[in-house]
Structure formats: structure tokens, C-alpha cells
Amino acid sequence: MEYSLAKIIEISLLNLFLVLFLSPLLEGVIRKLVAFVHSRIGPPIYQPYLDILKLLGKEEIFSAPNFMFRYSAVLSFAAIMVTAVLIPIAAPPPLQGSGEIIVFIYIVTLSAIMVMMSGFSSTNPFGIVGAAREMMMVLVVEPVIVIALITAAVKAGSMQFGDIIAYQITHTQSLSMIIAGLVLFLAIVAQLARLPFDIVEADQEIMEGPFIEQSGPKLALFKWGFYAKELIFASILVSVFVPWPHVGILILDLLLTLAKILVILAIVGVVHVVNPRLRIDQAVKYFLALIFVAIIGLAFALVGS
């Protein structure tokens, strides 16, 4: 699907706006839901905005004087912003090119690697342990995402998000897509560092893990990046695996997509709140099993089901 330059800019700005400025609101909604299950009132819905603003105004402490420590937050955030214009939120993504799913996965992994670099470069033992866990999680969670998206690509016969969505809209649900959607959902829970896969971050209950030494604006960028990732992954799941109903008018599609994203994030919130944290070895075993399930889904897609 070809876009004119004006349309590219329009959809890019829309995507960036949603990813940057709507995602804290969605995070606030999840926090309210979590508070409800906890039998408490919880923070106001706009609290994440206040958190980011507060952190942006704080003093930055460079406890580890190296390049990676200083700029891992910036690189991670930049990667997420680039991802924002590669994904479909209400319409096919603005930047079309070949091998699109691959580019998306690479750049999203870059954000995870920046988290690791922040941990390793922080010269703090807790940070290093946290970064090692992030490494293990990335090793087992990324394959699940890759296989799920490739299953969709095999069904549609194309690697581009736009084509996959067009295919999905005109065809009904299929077994391989259901399996791929389910494993992708579980991989997303891990990517968003939600319980039971909270292992990397708040783990060192143990002190924030890789982010232990980050402060001020850099910490704000990391946190903002996390909220943005929630919207990015939820919209991938919704747009690629549950694109119905599709109307064709941008505003209505946008509202429908946001409603579906809200449902997905609510389910993520519920999973988050009824589970304790798994140990890293337990989580790795869990995802190895999921990779196996994802491959079965791919096999179904290859035989045409």
C-alpha cells in the first residue's frame, strides 16, 4: 500500500502523538485497575504524567562516568520513537519498506539491549545482575515474538504490516493465528515487565535492577519508554491479530483500536495483579515451552490452517 508524502507525515505524527502522550494515560488506567483489586483507591489516572514531569526536573547524578551509562536512556527512547512510526495503530504504518517485521523486531530489541547496557555500565552489582537477567529474558522472549509475527507473515504471504492487516481483515480467524496471538500476548506481558515476569526490573526487591543508578531525566526517559512500549506492543497485538471490525474511516478505526488496546492492557493488568514474581530459571523454562507452542502455530500456518 503506497502512501503519499503528506499522508506519511500525517500518520507518523499521529502515531508519535499517541505513543508519547497517550501511553502514560493508559498506564494510569492500569494502575487504577491494580489498585481496585488491591482494595485501595490508587493514584489519579494522570499520575504517570506527573511522574515523568517530576523526574525530568530532577538533578542528574552521573555515578558511572562512561558513555553507555550516560546515553543508554536516550538511545532506548530514540529506538522506541522510531518503532512508533513503524507500527500500525489505526492505519497501516507510515514508513513502508520491505522486511518490515524484521526491522520492527530489531529496533524493539535495541531498546531492550539499551536496558541491559544501562545495567552493565552502572558498575553496581545489583545493576549487573539485573542486566544479566534482562539478557536471559530477551533470549527467550524475543523468539516467541519473532515466531508469532512470522506466523502472521506466512499466512498473509508478505512481511509488511499493511499487507498482513489487509489479509486479516478479509479473512476469518484461523487456528495458527489464534495460537500466535496467545503466545504473543504472554510474550508481551514479559516485554512490559509485568508480573509474573517482573524479574528484571523491580526484582532486586531488590532495587530497580538495571535502572538502579539512573536518575533524573534519564530515568524519566526509561520510564516513558516503558509506557510507550505498552501502547506499541498492545497495538501490534490488536492490529495484527484482532483487526475486526475495520471501518476505513481513520477516526473511527482509531477509537476502535484504542478500545481494544484498553481491553488488552486491562487483561495484562489483571494478570499482573494476581501473580507473584517468577524466578528467572522458572521464567526461562516457561518461555522455552512457549517457543515450542509458537513453532506449532507456525507449523499450522505452513500447512495452510
Next chain:
Amino acid sequence: MHSTGYCQAVEKAAEIEVPSRGRFIRTILLELERIQSHLLWLGIAGHIIGFDTVLMQAWRIREPVMWLCEKITGNRKLLGMNIVGGVRRDIPKEMHAELLELLNSIEKQTYQVLDAVVTDTTLLMRCEKVGVVKNADAIAYSLLGPTSRASGVALDIRVDHPYAAYAEVGCNMVVETGEDIWSRLVVRLKETVESIRMVKDALTMMPAGPVVAVIDKPIEPGKIGLSSVEAPRGETHHFVITGEDNRPYRWKARAPTFQNLQGIPIMITGETIADVPIALGSIDPCFSCTERLETVDIRSAKVRVYTKAEIFEMSRKGIK
């Protein structure tokens, strides 16, 4: 808990007999403290493994217990009711019905939370076969309280050497043989349920009468009293030598955490970092109850014990 231990030690030294109603009130307050302590522990243990829902819900049902304490004593947590010879205030008969109703609702809510906790499979995954202390090790290291009762050691001062009104109210010892963190959790949960039962029974069984003994002559100096109390964390011992002018000449308290901490190295050797906080949490540590600070120089194997003055200085300036 500690106030009961101290008062009992002085009462033994001075041969003062606490009237029956006073002993029953002491039992009620001791068990209420145990319920509060175990529910707090449940919340902390949940928080350590990331299960904040358990934290919030356990502490939510702890609130009515604190209201109950406030109704009886005027304080929510540090009750301030024990004096040598008995307790300060009576629980008037008119209050009993209201207290029993409150206890019934506490019991119902506790069961709801306990059922949710006990059936959680991920919680089981994190706690089972972790922080294991075998029965022989528990005995060798003299571990106390729920930590040792979860390893099959059947010791509980309330049963073995009854004090206050435990002989009349009766106490069913809770012993598990799992030897891991999950067993300690189960022991504490069962003890909470048993404590609620004991408070209800004590309230209904309480005889009428005075709540404090009349002490009409000064306490003889130079007498020794030793009293043991089953705190939520284990055995607490108080040793008193009475002195001149109704004051203690010497007083020493040994709290259980000091002993239970010796079991930590066995629990965490060979485990992953993720298991250390929950293993430490499973003994319900009260670090302020530990005795002294010792450091071992790894290179020279020299052991150094710090005095109180040195500890104060280190807290202000950093470890030397």
C-alpha cells in the same frame, strides 16, 4: 510480648500471684499481638516475592484487629497494658458481645485471604523446596518458633510450659514437616486461625474478679526471676534480678530472631539471589532484636565484636 515476659519474671522473683482474670486478659492481648504479627508477616512475604495483592489484602484484614486492640486498650499496636501483678484495665462485660462479633467477622475475612493464598500455584512454586532447613539442622542450630515448627520440631512454650491462661484456654501446637518456606507460611497461617479461636475462648471463659494483684510490701532485692514467652517469632526469655527500691538490678531479654538468624546460612547456601530475600523473610526477622554486631575479616579470619559506643559511631560515620 516483652512486657508480659518482664512482668512474669518479676512476679516469679517476688512470688506475686496474678489473679485469674488478669491472666486471661494477658492471654487475649498476647494472642491478638500474634494475629497482628502473622498478618503483617504475610503481607511482607507477599511483597518480597512481588505479590502486592497479598500485601494489600493481608494488611486490610489486619485493620479490624487493630481496632479491636484500640477498643480494649486505647492503643492500636503497642498495647501498654501489662504491669507487674496484672493488667492495667479490665475488659468490661458489656464489651464482650461486641468484641466477639468483631472477632467473628475478622475470622471470616481471614479465611477468605488464607484460602486465596494457599491455593496460589505460583506462590507455591516460589516457596516450595526453597530455604530448606532439615529437622536435624533445626535442632542443632536451636532454631525457634514457626521456623523450627515448620521443620518438624514440636516445641512451643505455650504448650510445654504454660503461662498466663494457656493451661485453661488450651493451645494446639501447629507443626509441619515440609522444612521449607511454604511450610513456614502454612504454620503461621494455621497459628493465626488458632489464635483467633483462643481469643474467642478466652473471652467467653474469663472468670470475674480483680485484674491486678495487690502488692502491699516492697519487692525483696536480690531475687532471681526467669520467664519464657512464646512470641510470634519464637521463644523470648526474660531474666531479672531484683534490686533496691523496687527497681531491677539486672535485666536481660533474649529475643528469638538472634537465634533464628543463625539458620540463614543453611537456608541460602547454593540458592539463587532471588531466593535470599524470601528466605530471610521466612524467619520473620526482627533485626532490632539481635544482640551484637560481629565482623569477620575474610583474609585474616579475625572476629571482631563491636561495642555499643562503636555501633553508634558507625551509624553516624560509616563502617570502619
